[in-house]
Amino acid sequence: MRNFLAFVGLVVVAFVGVGWYLGWYKLAFSAGKDGKQNISVEVDLKKAETDIEKKVGQGGQLIKDNLKKEDATPPEEFVGPLEPKAKVNTPAPR
Numbered sequence: 001m002r003n004f005l006a007f008v009g010l011v012v013v014a015f016v017g018v019g020w021y022l023g024w025y026k027l028a029f030s031a032g033k034d035g036k037q038n039i040s041v042e043v044d045l046k047k048a049e050t051d052i053e054k055k056v057g058q059g060g061q062l063i064k065d066n067l068k069k070e071d072a073t074p075p076e077e078f079v080g081p082l083e084p085k086a087k088v089n090t091p092a093p094r
Helices: 001-021 045-072
Strands: 025-031 035-045
Touching: 001 045
Parallel strands: none
Antiparallel strands: 025 035
């Protein structure tokens, strides 16, 4: 269970990092009139959607290209285990 929660945490941190890097959202900090800190978040859903669609399309194309390469190459024949090299005489343990 701990491993699953750690994985979920890693996915969330990765998503936040990628979103921040690609500019999917922006944080703005400002001081309020009464001295309290105001934080506003601006999310650009259109940019996130286009970026995700583009990357999914590239991934799908990469998979199709790899499948075409596998279909084009003939399968290799199994040769079997290699013959052992010449035995080396070693002294027996005492």
